[in-house]
Amino acid sequence: MFKLSERIEKLPPYLFAEIDKLKTEVKQKGVEIIDLGIGDPDIPTPKEIIEAAKQALEDPQNHQYPSYEGSFEFRAAVANWYKDRFNVDLDPQNECLALIGSKEGIAHLPLAFVDKGDYT
Template sequence: MAGFPIQYAERIRTLPPYLFAAIDEMKRKAIERGMDIINLGIGDPDLPTPEPIIESLRREAGNPKHHQYPSYDGMLSFRTAVADWYQRRFGVTLDPKTEVVTLIGSKEGIGHIPLAFIDPGDIVLVPSPGYPVYPVATSFAGGVSYTMPLTKENGFLPDLSAIPKDIAQKAKMMFLNSPNNPTSVVASKEFFKHVADFAQEHQIIVCHDAA
């Protein structure tokens, strides 16, 4: 029986190569050529996980109550601990039942949040350079990325005043990252206040990636 060509969906065909995978391939080829490289790529910790954490995982893995599906919104005790920490750290009160979400990792949240709020054609403001998942997640949701250049002249922070008025009015979401990767710049409270005012004026959801 003859086969038939299988085509990827348009959202896959139009994706650019994943940056970190491309960097890994470049490193692999350099090592194969005998080069001694210093890896300044993805921030993968090179220190072992602390023993108390490993021991806790071993102990809890043996508890039968953890052998079933977890609750859909995560443990309330964990979400309460997050809300308590947020209050101590930032002076902001969060309702752990409605304003804290448990994730399997920050990448999951970044990758999925556009699916919850972005419709096809919606504009998402993304910093450049920045985490590749911002534009990829936007594309998967059918959105359109508008790049905010991080330049030396602007202290490697997005220049909100440079965003055209029509883009700002149409934008539905903005990704920010501080401390920034890869520039390492830390945004000031004044900058975040400016962002909050800008977002309130244009009704833009701000997604701050603090990872």
């Protein structure tokens, strides 16, 4: 048997796991819910997206990891999307960063700015 570290023992339950549990309980009571959860698709992926993904898999350039900051083309596309969607100007070189997931970025953000003992 192993013992979890104190750090792990202090972690609260994963929020989305708790929400899923509550949704299941409500559904079992016969209540129909509108799920605005974590963004899991509830409709099939459009065929043109599947075909584009297949073509991308054939390109050898896609068989390796990008740089840790993401390709400049991707970051420029992000900056353009923000401009189109929110009329916000971003510098793709210094203000856009590719992450492995939004929760990953949100969880690590405080580590970049908050030191032990800092209080608000």
